[in-house]
Amino acid sequence: MAKNIYVLYGGVSAEHDVSIVSAANVLNALNKEKYQVYPIYITGTGSWVPLEEVKEQTVGQEQLRRETELSPCESIGVFFKDHYLHGEDNLFLPVLHGTNGEDGTIQGMFEILDLPYLGNGVLSSAACMDKCFANIMMQAQGIPKTPFYNLEKFQYDARPDEIHEEIEQKLNYPIFVKPANAGSSVGVSKVENREELEAGILRALRFDKKIVIEEAVIGRELEIGVLGNDFPISSLPGEHVVTRAIFDYEAKYHDKTTVLKAPTELPAELEDEARALAVKAYQVMGCNSFARVDIFMRDSDKAMLVNEINTFPGMTGSSLVPILWSVTDGTKLPLLLDRLISLGEESYREKKRLARVRE
Secondary structure (H helix, E strand, C coil): CCEEEEEEEECCCCCHHHHHHHHHHHHHHCCCCCEEEEEEEECCCCCEEECCCECCCCCCHHHCCCCCCCCHHHHHHHHHHHHCCCCCCEEEEEECCCCCCCCCHHHHHHHHCCCCECCCCHHHHHHHHCHHHHHHHHHHCCCCCCCEEEEEHHHHHHCHHHHHHHHHHHCCCCEEEEECCCCCCCCCEEECCHHHHHHHHHHHHCCCCEEEEEECCCEEEEEEEEECCCCCEECCCEEEECCCCCCCHHHHHCCCCCEEECCCCCCHHHHHHHHHHHHHHHHHCCCCCEEEEEEEEECCCCCEEEEEEECCCCCCCCCHHHHHHHHHHCCCHHHHHHHHHHHHHHHHHHHHHCCCCCC
């Protein structure tokens, strides 16, 4: 019997539309001879809308949006009562970027319901999504980081002028201000002075109550795919060459002047250093299955500084991770998904092996 793959996408996130683009690519790439593929659209308010099984090789993005009058709670109940194939060989593939998908919440639901799923678990998803927490964890474990300042809204509300002074004492302009829990550079500002710093903080606080302020790195940002559970491996490095001051949402998905290099040109020793650092950061943060590790390489001394880890990287046509694995070892998206599904099955088997009651 073929394995049932339930592909979740959309979601309550600023990256809702990107998720739909990724999902279309994934749905088209999944091997229909090996899997029965069932899309599940999650609306912008969190309701689940199951779609018919995908048997065609080509699915358009316009086909993937649906509406429902059911609440999230009602719709999830209806899905598991009327659509989920209980007792069969099932696996969930959450093609969800950002909040409520990449932050450990949907993974927690899968764990409680004892459902196998693809991708990182609760802890690594939550820890990597929270840039404030990830910075502290990686710094404590010796992962090189750019100087940073973590800030919560209640702290800023209580003493904004003192906070501005503290930031300027610790960090040199230019500075990046980011929401702690957002992806695709949503809510990010590059600031050059006190006035811009204040505006950047207020902008980031629209998206999260926690924000991270980081000293800008003059250099390149390398993107590296990491794949595996216990013994992960890294892809060749790639990068996006951009004409904008910030590699933001517009630059990632709409700016035609953004140039993708996969792989990018690096001396062999720097390439090896970047790949090894990506694997180390992945392991320090408890990742499994796959992720994308973003590393700054400073122009002045070629120092490698980890920026962040994306625990469900994009699967759009311009997303680097699928392309990087293709140029690294010939693994194109259909085979990459096969490998990820196998890693998800491995994680689930390992979890089931553990004792859950006292003997």
